[in-house]
Amino acid sequence: MSSLRGQIRDFTHLRYKRRKLLSLFISFLLSLSALAAASCLISVFGYVIWKGLPHVNLDFLLSLPKPVGETGGGMFNAFLGTLLMVFLGSVVGIPWGILTGVYLSEYGRGKFAFLVRFSADMLASVPSIVVGLFIYVLIVKPMRGFSALAGAASLALIMIPIIARNTEELLKLVPNHLREAGLALGIPRWKVILRIVLRGSLGGITTGVMLAIARVAGETAPLLFTALNNRFLNLNPTQPMASLPVQIYTYAIAPFDEWNQQAWAGAFVLVIFVFVLNLGTRWLVKPTALGTRD
Amino acid sequence: MPDDILSVEGLCAWFGEHQALKSIDLNVASHSVTALIGPSGCGKSTFVRCLNRLHEEVPGASASGKVLLQGKNIYDANVDPVLIRRKVGMVFQKPNPFPALSVFDNVVAGLKLAGIRRKSVLKEVAEKSLRQAALWEEVKDKLDKAGTSLSGGQQQRLCIARALAVEPPILLMDEPTSALDPISTAKIEELVVQLKKDITIIMVTHNMQQAARISDRTAFFLLGELIEFGDTSSLFTVPKEKKTEQYITGKFG
Numbered sequence: 001m002s003s004l005r006g007q008i009r010d011f012t013h014l015r016y017k018r019r020k021l022l023s024l025f026i027s028f029l030l031s032l033s034a035l036a037a038a039s040c041l042i043s044v045f046g047y048v049i050w051k052g053l054p055h056v057n058l059d060f061l062l063s064l065p066k067p068v069g070e071t072g073g074g075m076f077n078a079f080l081g082t083l084l085m086v087f088l089g090s091v092v093g094i095p096w097g098i099l100t101g102v103y104l105s106e107y108g109r110g111k112f113a114f115l116v117r118f119s120a121d122m123l124a125s126v127p128s129i130v131v132g133l134f135i136y137v138l139i140v141k142p143m144r145g146f147s148a149l150a151g152a153a154s155l156a157l158i159m160i161p162i163i164a165r166n167t168e169e170l171l172k173l174v175p176n177h178l179r180e181a182g183l184a185l186g187i188p189r190w191k192v193i194l195r196i197v198l199r200g201s202l203g204g205i206t207t208g209v210m211l212a213i214a215r216v217a218g219e220t221a222p223l224l225f226t227a228l229n230n231r232f233l234n235l236n237p238t239q240p241m242a243s244l245p246v247q248i249y250t251y252a253i254a255p256f257d258e259w260n261q262q263a264w265a266g267a268f269v270l271v272i273f274v275f276v277l278n279l280g281t282r283w284l285v286k287p288t289a290l291g292t293r294d
Numbered sequence: 295m296p297d298d299i300l301s302v303e304g305l306c307a308w309f310g311e312h313q314a315l316k317s318i319d320l321n322v323a324s325h326s327v328t329a330l331i332g333p334s335g336c337g338k339s340t341f342v343r344c345l346n347r348l349h350e351e352v353p354g355a356s357a358s359g360k361v362l363l364q365g366k367n368i369y370d371a372n373v374d375p376v377l378i379r380r381k382v383g384m385v386f387q388k389p390n391p392f393p394a395l396s397v398f399d400n401v402v403a404g405l406k407l408a409g410i411r412r413k414s415v416l417k418e419v420a421e422k423s424l425r426q427a428a429l430w431e432e433v434k435d436k437l438d439k440a441g442t443s444l445s446g447g448q449q450q451r452l453c454i455a456r457a458l459a460v461e462p463p464i465l466l467m468d469e470p471t472s473a474l475d476p477i478s479t480a481k482i483e484e485l486v487v488q489l490k491k492d493i494t495i496i497m498v499t500h501n502m503q504q505a506a507r508i509s510d511r512t513a514f515f516l517l518g519e520l521i522e523f524g525d526t527s528s529l530f531t532v533p534k535e536k537k538t539e540q541y542i543t544g545k546f547g
């Protein structure tokens with residue numbers, strides 16, 4: 001006991017100046033790491049703006065790619081393709097992911113839930129190119145062709161585990177006594193989940209969904225094996241479709257200077273899209289005035 | 295007794311393998327206040343949670359025995375627990391208004407989610423319930439403010455109003471004042487005595503003075519058993535059981 005006493009006294013008697021210096025040093029280290037992380041983002045952003053912005057113009061945004069050798073042209077087909085495939089993927093992926101999350105948080109118990117949770121975690125960490133290959137075998141081969149549908153399916157498959165686990169974590173934050181308060185009022189469990197639990201965490205779930213959308217909007221690898229690419233404007237989901245990431249990839253590795261510049265411009269648009277989506281989410285989920293509906 | 299609104303016969307409850315209640319028999323008269331006392335973990339909370347079938351919502355929990363509510367066993371196989379909970383309301387230890395809902399929406403949550411949408415009906419019920427819970431005067435000008443913006447004591451009365459809005463003949467209260475300051479506690483105690491003319495109240499409390507002040511009958515639980523049950527005045531002055539005497543005089547617990 002007495003030795004413990006002694007240690008405590010030693011610690012408290014650590015000279016104030018020394019403690020202050022140490023604190024300063026650690027604070028400096030922490031700020032430095034934060035700065036390093038932030039400067040990575042800023043430099044990526046700045047570089048993309050520097051290389052890409054000069055080549056963004058109305059022609060680039062609104063016209064289709066020109067044949068090799070001709071100058072001008074744009075990535076309109078890729079913008080539409082990305083929007084369409086992200087939309088189709090979201091239509092499947094968002095409800096599927098949220099429902100899985102609700103199951104895991106509200107109903108899932110025992111071995112089956114463990115298996116689902118484990119699979120979702122594994123699926124979330126599968127390299128996206130493997131997801132593309134999987135959809136290739138599952139959809140592209142039987143359909144005998146690349147298609148936007150297959151592309152959307154691969155995007156959905158990437159979204160589901162992200163949204164499911166995020167939803168689960170958020171619903172678990174809703175204190176159990178709120179569920180009990182609802183049940184004790186004679187409200188059936190499904191209604192308690194829908195109107196009290198889910199509604200209470202709508203903000204967080206929306207954030208998760210938006211981040212998942214932002215994530216898949218920039219996916220290249222899974223689309224290479226599924227939607228392929230298309231130099232023409234195509235809105236038929238059973239046909240190959242262009243997408244911004246794949247177009248950027250194609251143009252970036254091409255031996256033509258103008259294509260490389262267009263790739264930068266495309267990267268700029270993609271970064272802005274993801275950035276706006278992120279900011280928009282934050283704005284949307286900003287604690288709004290708590291209050292009444294109807 | 296024909297006047298009993300609730301009679302419990304041989305009620306046992308488990309959490310998995312652990313038996314939390316051992317064959318409890320207890321009758322509750324209509325328009326009375328029954329206090330449940332006993333040390334932590336003695337099963338009094340589990341007991342009230344069996345009376346609205348909330349106990350079974352805990353994973354692994356189960357119950358057996360009979361609970362006759364107005365003569366009908368709520369543990370019969372064909373009884374829907376959701377309907378039981380509309381007849382047996384509950385107020386919890388911690389005030390738990392629904393976040394993101396206004397004061398008004400909190401009070402009428404039970405009705406709204408049961409499908410009642412007429413504004414005039416909801417307004418009427420909200421005012422009536424808030425008056426019953428002695429909260430109307432304090433919140434009538436901020437019905438559209440968030441329920442969670444009220445003080446702790448007001449939140450608890452809001453929860454009482456919310457429970458009363460579905461007009462249950464019985465209200466269970468699980469240590470409703472243990473998270474509140476003395477003034478809020480006094481208000482709730484006063485309220486409980488007031489409410490007696492409308493409904494029947496069963497209240498868990500750790501505060502023996504509180505039980506003595508407001509209850510008609512008191513039940514003493516220990517280790518999952520009902521040790522003694524009788525008129526509050528006699529239980530606190532001339533307890534029949536040695537264990538009761540030891541507990542109320544502070545020998546253990």
